[in-house]
Amino acid sequence: MGFFKKLFGKAEPDNPSATIEKDRVPVFPMIKDARWQGVPHAVHHPFVKIGDQLELVIVFAQDAGDKFQYLTPKDLEDPSIKSNFEKWQQNIDDYPHEFDLPESMAGRIIFDSGEDHSAEKILSPAFLAEACKALNTDQLIISTPRRRCLMITSYHETFLMLENFFWFHFLAWREEEYGNEVITEMVFTADAEKVRYAVPLGFRMNLYEKDGQRKLTYSTMDDLFDENGQINFQWIIEKNKVPVLY
Secondary structure, eight states, X not given: OHHHHHHXXXXXXXXXXXXXXXXXXXXXXXXXXXXXXXXXXXXXXXXXXXXXXXXXXXXXXXXXXXXXXXXXXXXXXXXHHHHHHTTHHHHHHHSOOOOBOOGGGTTOEEEOOOOTTSGGGGGOHHHHHHHHHHHTOSXXXXXXXXXXXXXEEETTOOHHHHHHHHHHHHHHHHOOTTOOOBOOSOEEEEOSSOEEEEEOOSEEXXXXXXXXXXXXXXXXXXXXXXXXXXXXXXXXXXXXXEEOXX
């Protein structure tokens, strides 16, 4: 838990909420659960749909001190605010980030800096290209379980490395202590240009101790094993992936 708090936690700002100049304060995309109560009132783009159910949306946020304010359709009736809103892609492209590739993960898992919009850097083609280069891969697996949480690895990693990656994903998704808002239990796949798919994994992982040894276990209502009787994460991804709408 302390590992993730160090990477992704954030102290509350000192300045209180304020009335902001919506035509001037930078606008950033924010990935939200589609069941968030503010969705009907905010400008939003569909992001992930599974069957008939919209799962994730992209809304548009501005920093108002100790909270974010979200742009509404009425806001965009003002030409100045609309012009400011239209800069959101450049804003996320330019948003600072810092890759951390811990030696304990053999430099094969990227943890990002834990800033407000770090999870949304996955919407930046330049960022994805940089991640592909850092991991020497043409395909990425991305975890954004909570606000300010971003982990990335190569789609082509070994079973053991991916098992570690998914364990960290579920650990971050479950933990409430560091306060970051839940985004999704799904992961994403991407190439050097864009996020292509969202993946409901169909399983969860837990860690327990037996005879002094720590063991990972899987819980699922789905089939974990490929035609060779092996847990194959790439096979699970291909079986469950759905195209993103962005």
